[in-house]
Amino acid sequence: DSGxxxxxxxxxxxxxxxxxxxxxxxxxxxxxxxxxxxxxxGLQFLIQYYxxxxxxxxxxxxRFSAQQFPDLHSELNLSSLELGDSALYFCAxxxxxxxxxxxxxxxxxxxxx
Amino acid sequence: GEDVEQSLFLSVRExxxxxxxxxxxxxxxxxxxxxxxxxxxGLQLLTYIFSNMDMKQDQRLTVLxxxxxxxxxxxxxxxxxxxxxxxxxxxxVNNAGNMLTFGGGTRLMVKP
Numbered sequence: 001d002s003g004x005x006x007x008x009x010x011x012x013x014x015x016x017x018x019x020x021x022x023x024x025x026x027x028x029x030x031x032x033x034x035x036x037x038x039x040x041x042g043l044q045f046l047i048q049y050y051x052x053x054x055x056x057x058x059x060x061x062x063r064f065s066a067q068q069f070p071d072l073h074s075e076l077n078l079s080s081l082e083l084g085d086s087a088l089y090f091c092a093x094x095x096x097x098x099x100x101x102x103x104x105x106x107x108x109x110x111x112x113x
Numbered sequence: 114g115e116d117v118e119q120s121l122f123l124s125v126r127e128x129x130x131x132x133x134x135x136x137x138x139x140x141x142x143x144x145x146x147x148x149x150x151x152x153x154x155g156l157q158l159l160t161y162i163f164s165n166m167d168m169k170q171d172q173r174l175t176v177l178x179x180x181x182x183x184x185x186x187x188x189x190x191x192x193x194x195x196x197x198x199x200x201x202x203x204x205x206v207n208n209a210g211n212m213l214t215f216g217g218g219t220r221l222m223v224k225p
Contacts, residue, residue, distance in 0.1 A: 002158075004155075031211065033211070033212070033213075035213075042215060042216075042217045042218070043201065043203075043215035043218075045212040045213060045214070048211065048212060055211075056211070056212055058212055090155060090156065092156075094211060097211065100211055101144075101146075101158060101161060102158075102211070102213060103158060104148070104155045104156035104157070104158070105155055106155040107155050
């Protein structure tokens with residue numbers, strides 16, 4: 001158990017809908033990262049937050065957004081969902097901003113029908 | 114650019130050593146990681162190595178880094194059936210943030 005929690009574990013929804021994925025980092029960690037794991041794209045970095053502020057952006061679609069709250073938990077919002085958004089979404093956390101080992105949560109499996 | 118590559122599949126017999134290989138292209142990588150993913154589970158950090166090191170050993174795991182060839186390997190000694198999983202190597206890219214770039218993963222199958 002990495003100490004990173006994610007909810008829900010599974011999510012099934014329809015195209016065009018909007019969902020919110022939630023992540024709680026390990027105690028004391030200030031950075032949260034979101035990754036998407038799909039069959040065709042592999043594991044891709046989406047976005048990083050550090051202490052409430054966006055720190056780095058990867059291959060995140062404009063339909064997706066994220067935020068980190070004062071209690072350091074983070075939410076990833078996916079809107080106007082398409083079939084291709086079906087994937088495993090991982091959250092990871094680390095102590096600081098740089099050169100820190102990332103610990104991953106169990107993931108949220110999203111299925112868009 | 115950033116590109117991390119791994120072979121797709123490796124099959125070994127229980128008790129043998131496994132060697133999983135990885136190549137990367139970003140010479141500014143500072144840290145390289147190995148993660149393990151079991152079916153239906155998240156990514157478990159196995160070990161990592163600083164780019165100024167050549168080797169790191171941690172119990173049954175040995176990581177070798179050849180910076181000249183940008184080649185990273187993970188050796189698992191005395192491989193057990195419980196080691197069957199997908200293994201990902203990842204590099205930490207030396208730019209803004211702390212993002213990891215992952216390889217496609219190597220599926221290790223351990224036969225009894």
